Amino acid sequence: MIETNHLAICTWKVLNSESIPEGTAFFISENLLLTSLHVVENFADQTFYIENRENAKFKVTVKDSCKINDLAILITEEFNSENIVILCDEDPLISTEWSSFGFPATVDGSKVGSKIAGTIFNKIDIEHTHDIVLETNGIALLKEFRGFSGSGVLNCNQYVTAVLRYKDVNHLCSVSIKKAKDFLILNNVAIKNDELGDFTNYVSAAFDYTSDPFKGLGQAQAKAVAKKTSPQNIAVGLGGKLMVPERSGTLQQIIGYLKSQTAINQELWRAWLEFLTYVQFLKGEYSNVNAICISLPKTEVSKLIPGVETPITQDINLTLQFYFTEEKVYFDIAKEYILEKSFAGTLQNNQCHIFHSHNTMFGLNVISPEDKKKIVFNIAGPPDAGLNIAESIYCGILSFTELSRKVTSSQSLEDITDNLTKIFTDAIS
Incomplete structure (x- = not known):
């Protein structure tokens, strides 16, 4: 009450x-x-x-x-x-x-x-x-x-x-x-303002745990994000996919549930604002929350292709998908959701999946390349498709905690963009 x-x-x-x-x-x-x-x-x-x-x-x-x-x-x-x-x-x-x-x-x-x-x-x-x-x-x-x-x-x-x-x-x-x-x-x-009306209510909390110069740079970009989109736009765009596993019920019921869970609601929208701020730093596109995209310039793609020794560099367009969950175990929810996407035929190359939760221990242990191969190998194809090469699927898996930890120590705008580019490139390698 x-x-x-x-x-x-x-x-x-x-x-x-x-x-x-x-x-x-x-x-x-x-x-x-x-x-x-x-x-x-x-x-x-x-x-x-x-x-x-x-x-x-x-x-x-x-x-x-x-x-x-x-x-x-x-x-x-x-x-x-x-x-x-x-x-x-x-x-x-x-x-x-x-x-x-x-x-x-x-x-x-x-x-x-x-x-x-x-x-x-x-x-x-x-x-x-x-x-x-x-x-x-x-x-x-x-x-x-x-x-x-x-x-x-x-x-x-x-x-x-x-x-x-x-x-x-x-x-x-x-x-x-x-x-x-x-x-x-x-x-x-x-x-x-209504908490869903705009991100203004969350700007002061964004990057509050970091120190300058990153804190100042981050909050400045967060204000730019707040002018371009809102929690309402994200909620409408994602519907039940606002959380994973996907919640049943109408959008109003989902929003009502979130508003009744203050800690979850606050962390959800703070994290979304920070995540979109990273996209803003990379001059990515996020007007469509279901098609958030960044560009990784001059990426050495030859490292992503087994057996290719000649250096090959090109720009890669990477689709980012952000998932918020109430679950506590990062590896389990990542594996479960990636498998579901594979079976549904919606897993594609050059995607990076970022997971986050309000639970404080979530995502502290990173998913290593070997861990990812265990997941990716299972999704490489249907059971009767024969042997598939796991490494040929350029699918990135990150926790939002890992992403933030690796970028918030940056000392300049150039550092931030370089570090973000490296983080996402490594994630799909």
Whole structure:
């Protein structure tokens, strides 16, 4: 269940002009609060009060309101809050968990507040005041729950993604921050972008474990990648192949699962950003996530062909495929997946397969050329095809950990490109 401790500190009761509780509001900046318009509409032109669980009271007025989204922004000049929530314009996903904290109109609820939790039941795509219908997992909604109107709806990352409103008989509803974004931005309210919307949220974490000069060079290129593509583009392009073994279910279900697994989700997109940054360093192509390609200039291809002693150099176009897994054993998942690709007829020359996992020990032990031959030999052809020469299949296998370890010690842009070229050339040798 999603914790609401911080949200509770940021959340206050809204009292009407007669000091009677009407609903809930929460701080979104030092002196601004967000609530539902219907909570304050009967006294919106007056000065009224907010009150916290310690019975502290401060005067507030309505700074701005939006009938389309049933929202109101309150302002106080008597108090600066040190505790504020972070708003996020996350695209709501059906069945994902949420939690909220507010002041229902009950004896205890109006004094100390109450937590409520559930899942997203439905999304409303037609023009409507609220766009999310919430399910409360067996909790009977009574009229006293109207006091929850104006409460923040938390996602698993502790971001408020919607404002709760009690308007329907059978369900609680909410207005998503995504739907109300224009109104909030108009009032200079800070909003965090959806984690899938762009890579900006991951740039600061990219290469944070490295040192300069590589760190500075890496993060600069990561910003360039963030302008060209996004996690959303990658997720849509890969679908169930976003992870290996391939996950079943719709893309929304897969994304919902990832968002519920914070550590996995963070590592997945950080690694993707760093991986594409390596491609960016080599001026590769990644507009199509299923056809990421780099060029290895002046590669001595004669070393890749058994029996050829005369040096032959030429440029090689190498296709890169990045796989993220929850598995713990690098060799096992690499072997399993390469075999599957072979049997499916999708394994080709001049491909390099990079594997990564959120598990810290994954990929620390490299797959040696001899290890690769054990895998490649098995995939050289169907069982009745006779003897095949394993070395003739230029198939690279790397762990992302190995790739990063070998390049992040680079001291200049030239070092980075040279080292990356060598790493990928060695991988297919």
